[in-house]
Amino acid sequence: MLDLRTYMSSGFIEDSLIVNDLEQQIRQVARTFDKSFDPTVNRWPYELRPSEKYPLGAKTSQTTSSMILSSIIGMREQWGKMPWRRASSGMVYFFDFPFPDGTADELKSSFTDTRIFQPVQTLITEWSANPSYITESTTFGRDDPMSLGWSLDLVRWAVHHGMVERTKVAPLLTRIVRCCVERSAKLVGAAGRKSSKDPLQQSLCETLLPRLKGRKAGDSSYLLARFSAVLSSLANDATLEINDSERATIERSTEVLLDRFETRLHDHLSFSEIVDSRFDPTELAFCLEGMLLIRPHYVGRTVFNRVMQVLRSVQDKGASWRSETPMLYRDNGDVLFTVSVEAVNAILASFALFDRRWSQHDSVGSEYMDLIKRYWSWLKARKAIVQIGNEHLEGWHSEHVNDPNLVHLWETSQVAEFLVNFRDQLKRHAARTSLKLAACSYKLPTKPEAIEVKLPDKATPKERWDAAREALEPVTCLGERYEVYRSIWTRFIEPRLRQDGDPAYSMLLYGPPGTGKTTVASSLSWSLDYPLVTVTVSDFLADGHVAIEARAKDLFRMLQAQPRMVILFDEIDQFMLDRDSEYFRDQETVFQFLTPGMLTKLADLRASKSVLFVVATNYAERIDAAIKRQGRIDQHLLLLPADKERRKKFADRLWKSGTIDVDAAAANSAFLSHSDMKSISKRAAGADAIKELSAAVAAATPDTYMLRFQKKDGSAITDNGRVPVVEYAAMVALQVDAAGGTRGALGWENDIRSKAIDRFPSKLPPKVDEALTNFITSTR
Structure with a gap:
């Protein structure tokens, strides 16, 4: 066979x-x-x-x-x-x-x-x-x-x-x-x-x-x-x-x-x-x-x-x-x-x-x-x-x-x-x-379930992406730089619609779990009318640990051979870990051998301009810096949980009119995903729903990030490139947003800084403090 x-x-x-x-x-x-x-x-x-x-x-x-x-x-x-x-x-x-x-x-x-x-x-x-x-x-x-x-x-x-x-x-x-x-x-x-x-x-x-x-x-x-x-x-x-x-x-x-x-x-x-x-x-x-x-x-x-x-x-x-x-x-x-x-x-x-x-x-x-x-x-x-x-x-x-x-x-x-x-x-x-x-997962272009608007069969890529952005853009409270769907349109879709366009071909899509990374890839597939292929760790291990390098080589040659499509590398971090990190040193030797080869494989896939690929991860700071460089990854995009305004829209769609106070729902659902809110909407309404939203445990909050600023022995990591400073600060900003803060208003920047620093037992390392300042400045 x-x-x-x-x-x-x-x-x-x-x-x-x-x-x-x-x-x-x-x-x-x-x-x-x-x-x-x-x-x-x-x-x-x-x-x-x-x-x-x-x-x-x-x-x-x-x-x-x-x-x-x-x-x-x-x-x-x-x-x-x-x-x-x-x-x-x-x-x-x-x-x-x-x-x-x-x-x-x-x-x-x-x-x-x-x-x-x-x-x-x-x-x-x-x-x-x-x-x-x-x-x-x-x-x-x-x-x-x-x-x-x-x-x-x-x-x-x-x-x-x-x-x-x-x-x-x-x-x-x-x-x-x-x-x-x-x-x-x-x-x-x-x-x-x-x-x-x-x-x-x-x-x-x-x-x-x-x-x-x-x-x-x-x-x-x-x-x-x-x-x-x-x-x-x-x-x-x-x-x-x-x-x-x-x-x-x-x-x-x-x-x-x-x-x-x-x-x-x-x-x-x-x-x-x-x-x-x-x-x-x-x-x-x-x-x-x-x-x-x-x-x-x-x-x-x-x-x-x-x-x-x-x-x-x-x-x-x-x-x-x-x-x-x-x-x-x-x-x-x-x-x-x-x-x-x-x-x-x-x-x-x-x-x-x-x-x-x-x-x-x-x-x-x-x-x-x-x-x-x-x-x-x-x-x-x-x-x-x-x-x-x-x-x-x-x-x-x-x-x-x-x-x-x-x-x-x-x-x-x-x-x-x-x-x-x-x-x-x-x-x-x-x-x-x-x-x-x-035998990788393969799906024809299909409208994501979260996009409820009906469009004609011959809708243009722009019409489809506008519908996706309207339904799914998670954050607008931090400025255009953090609007993921806007950035994808500018770099990945719009240039492909012009004869003289120079589109990007690869992105690192990172952020806390449950924020819809797969949905972003599905939306890209639907908008461009490209199939979606998902590659996971199990695809690399299909022939066993011994043959993993040969299997990886065959997989990437297969991917380069494909027609125009969207490829989602879904949480394959262990093949891309920072070679100077303790996570790399502590993993199995066979995976350590694979990481250097991934540099060339991703570079060749990017250079082929044959496909558009998305590297999705919950831990961007753990990925080797060489993999994240230009020539392999064209753009880094932070995908965050929905802000208060988006959660308000979620609530308006999920609960029937008048069955819930949408402002209260948005204020009490910080860091919850659309699927979290949808699950609650099926069993509760009104004040009961507000209570459940407030009591629900989100997959990620600013507090969950604190361990990522430490080594396994509890000591602090001082290199801002190996800690999720921007991601953590953005989560804090969403916390401020949920409490009624507004970008550009008096106290917005001070609230973010104070809430971000308060969780640290001691003074921030200079490089981490500088990165926090740069983030706050970027939201102006």
């Missing part, structure tokens, strides 16, 4: 090497696109052949440039940041696995937004020029479904990145929408004309692909799948002006397409069982993608498995899947087929659509990843290298030709899509496999 140690030392390494290979190839493809761009016409040529210099003025097309631009934006990882679903691909992008800094920087420097916009602007001008059509292709005619998808995506990309004002391209967007609606209406009409002598698929493809002189539309499902992606994107984009009648037309056409895909898919599953020349494995790939684009929950696991099993049986005879169904043909026998990489991109899209974003168990992507790995081995061997001057440019040409001195840039753009998509799915497979084997 596969375990974490075995996978991390074998399969994980293999997958990581493939990912490195893919990233290297992505850089090479980007270089080819960089060097082959023709600035004289703001386009790319169809193909590259060996020559002394770049062929400026070579034959170009809207289609080739649109394909390349779309793939470049994919390599720049920008599709996942768009607020709408992509129209030119069925792939679902989440931007969960950013490229390493070196790759990302290289791609950004080669293709800045401004440089990408230059050819996009040229295309927008051409698409806007003729009132009778939008796109034009010498191969596919005018306004074919693929070109409509690219045009819709590229125009919206330019608007989203501020390269063009929406008002200037609004007429073009409206024309694209109207064209799609008109095609949708014709699809519905074509479906109504079907008969036993007129196969449905033929009439639908002819509807989407106007005939050219001497050329006819075939019945490839690829054309219909691409149009399904366009319709899905239209339905997903609330910024487009589409009226109710048009939406109804789009909906009817998707039903027609769904019926076509389902019928065609089952036909080819049947054909695969017999020796029938009509069987085409790529039709299975395109039909499956089309069905999932239209209705993601419509395809059951049984059907999905059957399709993949048939594709695997075909791959047993050859690594790729070749099309048998033409897109276009001429009466003289000239035929145009899809290429295999388009079918494989459809398979990868189906993985993403079926598994959705956070699938961990029973994933089709993981189960059938071997098909894509084998295809990549075949595809990589077909790479062509063309020398132009002193440059060696890498790319691919159509598998229907065999010319080692030829690179088709349109084919290379589809391979680029594959490289990005395969990398995403392979990293997702490695992440889910390692996390499943690690």
